[in-house]
Amino acid sequence: MKILAFGASNRKTSINKALARFTAQLVPDAEIEVLDLSDYDLPIFSEDLEREIGKPQPAKAFFNKIGAADAVIVSFAEHNGSYSAAYKNLFDWASRIDQKVFQDKPAVFLSTSPGPGGAGSVLASAKGSARFFGVDLRAAVSVANFHDVFDAESGRITEPNALADLTAAAEALALREAA
Numbered sequence: 001m002k003i004l005a006f007g008a009s010n011r012k013t014s015i016n017k018a019l020a021r022f023t024a025q026l027v028p029d030a031e032i033e034v035l036d037l038s039d040y041d042l043p044i045f046s047e048d049l050e051r052e053i054g055k056p057q058p059a060k061a062f063f064n065k066i067g068a069a070d071a072v073i074v075s076f077a078e079h080n081g082s083y084s085a086a087y088k089n090l091f092d093w094a095s096r097i098d099q100k101v102f103q104d105k106p107a108v109f110l111s112t113s114p115g116p117g118g119a120g121s122v123l124a125s126a127k128g129s130a131r132f133f134g135v136d137l138r139a140a141v142s143v144a145n146f147h148d149v150f151d152a153e154s155g156r157i158t159e160p161n162a163l164a165d166l167t168a169a170a171e172a173l174a175l176r177e178a179a
Helices: 015-025 047-053 057-068 085-097 120-133 160-178
Strands: 002-008 031-035 071-076 105-112 135-143
Touching (some): 002 015, 015 160, 135 160
Parallel strands (some): 002 071
16 A cells, blocks of 8 residues: 655745655555645645646645655644644645545544644644545544653654554554555
């Protein structure tokens, strides 16, 4: 199973990218590709600009990466209660290629933050709109207090409840592929 994993942030040391990578590693026999959204630099989306330049190559590349995967794991960074600007802009451009950005791929949505909210607001938003964008959502998990539950040296979640939730999400993704 080829899994595309990414944190919905353009921060090089994104805790959401670390969470997506870790969760992808929980899927048995997975071939994992981890994207860095900073590799998809785009101008701010507008319909006027789209008419002028068409669909930019980075948006096409992102869309094609999703299309080439068997499943997707996204961990959403929360900026002021919503998506990061980098993710939202890339997503907006990709949705102009096809509204079903996720192309009916099985997906796990995650979120995390350093605080007790675990970026739950943005995760709720992503879950609420998933059906409009071709997401075959298998599980959604918010992990609170990331720095308290993640061992940076080993790259692993150490808190038992968070680990159990992430393992169940990974298993739901693997079970859907086997079905």
